[in-house]
Amino acid sequence: MRYATDREAAEDFLQDGFIRVFENVEKFRFEGSFEGWMRRVIVNMIIESFRKKKIETEFTDDFPDVDAEESEDHTDEEVPLMSDLLELIQQLPERYRLVFNLYVLEERTHDQIAEQLGISSGTSKSNLSRARKWLQERLKKKSKKEAAKI
Numbered sequence: 606m607r608y609a610t611d612r613e614a615a616e617d618f619l620q621d622g623f624i625r626v627f628e629n630v631e632k633f634r635f636e637g638s639f640e641g642w643m644r645r646v647i648v649n650m651i652i653e654s655f656r657k658k659k660i661e662t663e664f665t666d667d668f669p670d671v672d673a674e675e676s677e678d679h680t681d682e683e684v685p686l687m688s689d690l691l692e693l694i695q696q697l698p699e700r701y702r703l704v705f706n707l708y709v710l711e712e713r714t715h716d717q718i719a720e721q722l723g724i725s726s727g728t729s730k731s732n733l734s735r736a737r738k739w740l741q742e743r744l745k746k747k748s749k750k751e752a753a754k755i
Contacts, residue, residue, distance in 0.1 A: 607706050608651050610695050621654075622647030648711060652721050655703055693743050701736035708733050 609615035626646050633642050694702060703722070707713045708729070713721075715729040722729070 606691055607694055607710060608648075608702065610699075618647070618651055618654075622650050625650045648707075649721075652703070652707075655699060656721075656723065658699075689747060690740070690744070693740055693747075696743075697736055697739065701732050701739070704729055704732040705736040705740075 606612070606615045609618055622643075626643050629646060633639060694705065697705065700722075704718055707718050707721070708715070715726045715733075718724075718729040719726040724732075
């Protein structure tokens with residue numbers, strides 16, 4: 606779900622990923638966990654699909670607005686729910702979402718991301734910075750709205 610914009614896209618990624626895993630299962634070298642290998646195959650397949658779409662490397666600061674729908678009530682207003690964060694990550698523009706996931710969740714370096722996506726390391730850093738800033742601003746907005754409800 607972190608790489609997709611919605612559940613349908615995530616299901617497509619998962620289905621295509623499992624096909625890729627089954628097609629390449631003989632390449633698993635039993636060096637580490639099968640789960641880790643499978644995850645790497647699926648993430649690399651997702652990166653390929655983004656690369657094939659030829660997503661632009663130049664971006665504007667036009668981001669989708671988060672004011673649309675509110676999620677369910679929070680029990681702890683200080684800590685955002687994982688579902689809230691996932692919802693916001695899905696709203697990031699594709700390039701920012703991809704760089705954010707690769708750096709933060711997959712623990713790839715900017716050099717690795719740059720090589721995989723065909724961008725410069727500086728562009729990777731810039732995209733990550735913009736994604737984090739956008740997420741922080743939206744989380745603050747969401748928190749203020751929730752506090753106003755109380």
